[in-house]
Amino acid sequence: MEICLQKYTSDKSVILLNSQTERWIKVNREKYEKLDEASIKKLVETYGLTRKTEKKREINSVYLFLTHHCNMACDFCFLQCSPNIEIEKDFDTEKIMKYYNLLCSSPETKLVVTGGEPLSRPDIKDILRSLSEKVGKERIILQTNGLLLNEEKLSQIKDYIGCIEMSIENVVRDEKLRNTMEKRYAAINAMGCVLSFSYVIDSDSEEYLKAALELADKYDAYFQMRFVEPLGNGAGYSLDMWENLDVLMKKSYLTFLDYVIDNKGFERRYSTVIDNALIPREKCGGYGEVAALHPNGDLFPCGNIVDEKMRLANLEEEENIDTSYYDRSDVKSRFVTGEKKECSNCDYLFFCNGICGAIDRKYEHFSAYKKSTCRMKKDLLYFGMFVKKDSWNREEYFRNYREFLKNDDMKKMVKRDVEKICI
Ligand SMILES: C[S@@+](CC[C@H](N)C(=O)[O-])C[C@H]1O[C@@H](n2cnc3c(N)ncnc32)[C@H](O)[C@@H]1O
Ligand code: SF4
Numbered sequence: 179m180e181i182c183l184q185k186y187t188s189d190k191s192v193i194l195l196n197s198q199t200e201r202w203i204k205v206n207r208e209k210y211e212k213l214d215e216a217s218i219k220k221l222v223e224t225y226g227l228t229r230k231t232e233k234k235r236e237i238n239s240v241y242l243f244l245t246h247h248c249n250m251a252c253d254f255c256f257l258q259c260s261p262n263i264e265i266e267k268d269f270d271t272e273k274i275m276k277y278y279n280l281l282c283s284s285p286e287t288k289l290v291v292t293g294g295e296p297l298s299r300p301d302i303k304d305i306l307r308s309l310s311e312k313v314g315k316e317r318i319i320l321q322t323n324g325l326l327l328n329e330e331k332l333s334q335i336k337d338y339i340g341c342i343e344m345s346i347e348n349v350v351r352d353e354k355l356r357n358t359m360e361k362r363y364a365a366i367n368a369m370g371c372v373l374s375f376s377y378v379i380d381s382d383s384e385e386y387l388k389a390a391l392e393l394a395d396k397y398d399a400y401f402q403m404r405f406v407e408p409l410g411n412g413a414g415y416s417l418d419m420w421e422n423l424d425v426l427m428k429k430s431y432l433t434f435l436d437y438v439i440d441n442k443g444f445e446r447r448y449s450t451v452i453d454n455a456l457i458p459r460e461k462c463g464g465y466g467e468v469a470a471l472h473p474n475g476d477l478f479p480c481g482n483i484v485d486e487k488m489r490l491a492n493l494e495e496e497e498n499i500d501t502s503y504y505d506r507s508d509v510k511s512r513f514v515t516g517e518k519k520e521c522s523n524c525d526y527l528f529f530c531n532g533i534c535g536a537i538d539r540k541y542e543h544f545s546a547y548k549k550s551t552c553r554m555k556k557d558l559l560y561f562g563m564f565v566k567k568d569s570w571n572r573e574e575y576f577r578n579y580r581e582f583l584k585n586d587d588m589k590k591m592v593k594r595d596v597e598k599i600c601i
């Protein structure tokens with residue numbers, strides 16, 4: 179049987195990928211060039227590139243938006259939440275559990291409880307208790323800005339969550355707030371709950387990134403370094419910012435690498451932020467693995483999408499998801515890597531999953547956003563695919579990563595080529 183593969187070649191290595199099975203191998207280029215077709219086929223079979231693990235399409239992550247109300251109104255918020263939005267009254271614990279049961283039967287589901295600000299719901303304790311009885315508290319991540327997380331609230335919810343993920347953009351620029359919040363982080367540490375910080379980087383917040391890393395270091399938190407996405411309020415940023423997003427990204431990566439190296443934080447939780455496992459994907463989670471439920475019963479295929487046109491169902495009106503949704507060409511062109519028109523000629527396709535399916539392709543600054551993020555993604559992928567060595571220890575990995583990002587000539591020295599081969 180003929181097998182078609184993507185072949186990525188650099189001066190020293192050849193990577194062969196079967197995009198359908200999402201399996202790949204890297205071989206020495208000199209050795210590869212001496213192989214005949216039969217030997218290549220044998221190699222590909224031996225390393226399991228043709229072995230397809232049949233996976234049923236099944237929802238394994240649920241984003242539960244408890245409300246769109248928020249006690250903040252962030253400049254970048256993709257949901258455009260604010261104190262002006264009323265807390266929905268029609269989405270009580272009973273309804274949440276009913277919807278949840280319609281969506282998932284698997285106890286393995288990862289559940290992200292979010293909003294708006296979920297802690298602004300007066301019944302948050304009951305909701306979390308019911309959910310934790312269903313999936314187990316270790317699987318529940320609570321996303322919050324933490325402003326309402328006083329001692330009383332914390333003691334009410336602590337037994338029903340596995341991880342608290344807190345946004346800290348405001349905390350690092352306000353000393354008074356920081357002092358208050360640090361007491362809360364210490365309390366979370368003391369009760370043994372996993373702490374994770376989320377930090378959205380835009381042209382204003384980049385300068386506080388180091389302070390954010392210091393906090394993560396101090397409270398042994400995981401760290402999500404998020405670059406602002408052009409969604410909701412985030413779409414309001416200037417063209418200039420999108421055109422130069424790669425510069426901002428590179429600067430942030432270097433700040434991060436400097437921090438880890440200077441503080442010898444190679445094994446700390448926050449240092450895992452750039453561990454890119456290089457997993458080529460034929461499709462993203464939005465293509466059947468993720469469901470995002472909103473207070474009015476609307477269901478979307480991804481936590482970042484609230485575009486009516488992309489709605490999967492409304493669970494208030496219908497109890498089943500019509501799976502023909504995933505056959506729609508507009509849906510595939512957002513979530514299936516090989517169907518993303520804007521990526522069709524890219525050398526990094528599959529190792530890069532393409533532009534996030536949540537982003538409207540008709541967005542006025544889409545092309546500027548795409549150009550700059552692609553420049554950065556390609557650099558990062560190039561490092562992972564062709565520079566990174568399995569033999570490096572963690573410190574070597576960080577030092578080489580930094581050297582690579584600082585050295586603009588390094589990539590130009592290396593020849594690279596991509597083609598499709600069928601054997
Ligand atoms: C919408 S918030 C809801 C939970 C909570 N209020 C909070 O701020 O953490 C969920 C996460 O989305 C992130 N976020 C919001 N808008 C974003 C955007 N345009 N780009 C990237 N991340 C964004 C927030 O920083 C937060 O980590
Ligand atoms: S990002 Fe979070 S804290 Fe900020 S407005 Fe949105 S929901 Fe509220």
Ligand code: SF4
Nearest residue numbers: 521524530532533552
């Ligand atoms: S690098 Fe850019 S063009 Fe290439 S696959 Fe990724 S998102 Fe698409």
